[in-house]
Amino acid sequence: MRPSVLVLSSLSATAEHVVQTAALLTSPLQPHLRLLHHCATPVLAPELAEVLINHATDQAQAAVALEAMVRHLPYPVETTVVAAVEDLPEAVALAVRYANPVLLAMGLSTERTLLDHLLRNQALPVLRGTLRPLLLVPEQSQPLHTLPRRIAIAVDAESFTPNAATRRAARLIREWHAATTVVHVTHPGERQAFPGQRALAHVHLSELLPDQPLELYEESGVAAAAGILQAITDTQAEVLILIARPRSFWGQLFHRSVTAQVLRQATVPVLLLPAVGPEVPDWMPGLS
Template sequence: MPPSILVLTSLAGPAEHVVRTAALLTAPLRPHLTLLHQCATPVLAPELAEVLVNQATDQAQAAVALEAMVHHLPFPVDTTVVAAVEALPEAVANAVRRYQPLLLVLGLSQEHHPFGHLPHTQAQALLRTTHRPLLLVPEQPAPLTKLPRRIAIAVDAEEFTPNATTREAAALLQAWQAATTVVHVVVPGEQQAFPGQRALANVHLSRLLPDQPLELYEESGVTPAAGILQAVVDTQAEVLVLIARPRSFLGRLFHQSVTAQVLRHATVPVLLLPAAAPEVPDWMPNLS
């Protein structure tokens, strides 16, 4: 059975660009893409029959438009178009339960429509509720036309363990066979000795990638977000991979996190890979 990829789409904004990028980057896995389109629904209406007719019309038009979009892609893609009238969290939760996707794909855009614009609070909610990798596609000046030849993985010097869904999605990274640079930005007060080398070793130990040479890009004197974005430019990376630690799912911390800052200025697709929560020793008190 081919792996499932859930693409959140909108007829407004760069929907075709998002679908094209999702299809291209996941092509080595020969996946099935489910295009989830959210149809707008009036909150109040004088006649329920009119609301139902409008919903049916919106869903039918969305299905036709998205199917036509897929047919215009330069390569064949196995897809299903699904229309949803629920709010975003409920629509995604239902789709995840039904299709069990390997990862979710969303667009990063300045346009304000349900799936084309991704507020950081929505990214936080999706990570917290699905614990699945997210591929975020910005409006690029030069969209990808082939599989990435170079990728960058930005990590700190702390150990991390991929969660179950990230371990499954690692097959995608391995299928790209791209040259990989590990990016580490030294922060003031960092206690680890040789933090860049520890970051490099942690990526090796994570087994996200097959045994292959990894380059190290280390930066200091800048903020982590600025260092990561500069590393993407300097290494000519075509995809950026970030590890989403469980602590980034909590409250306001996400808004101040490196991930949120990078997403605001990303010019290449960003793959967020959730890490597993660290194990708590038996003697540790439960403070929840």
């Protein structure tokens, strides 16, 4: 059976960019790409029939727009307009149970307030509720025309274990056959010796990546987010991978965190991979 990829689609001007990026990056899996557009059904009194008719028209227009968006992709795509009272995370949870996707994808706005809303009220609940890898495509990211040739994975010096969904998605990363750089930004409070080498070893032990030489990019004396963003530029990475630890799902993953700071300025797609313990000590910001 073909694996499934679920794209949370909007009807914004940049939505097509998100869909095309997700389609390209997941193409090695030859997935069944599903577009999900959430269109909440208003709870109205029966006499407000005109509003209901307008809502039905909006749904029909959304369906037409989604079909046009995927017309030029090289393989069939299923588009779905979900009309439900449920919030987006609940609608996504239903879609995940139906489609069992290997990963989810959504776009990120460049507008600060809208970005914060997307992260806190959509991306975090979706990640928390599904524990699936989440591909985030910034509006300002450049279109990709080929599979990535260079990627970066930013990690701290603590060990991590990919969860089951991340292990399932690891096949995709291996299929990119991309040169990979492990990025580690030294925190002033780190007490371990050779933290960059520890980070490199933990990536090897995670078995996320193919058995290939990994480059190490170390930075110190700068904030973690700034170091990661600089690493993207210096290594010319076309995709950034971040590890989302369990604590992050219930805490501050998208609020005043390294992840949030990186996402606000990232110019490449970011793949968030859920992991299971151990937890990062309180003095270490890690990526949560």
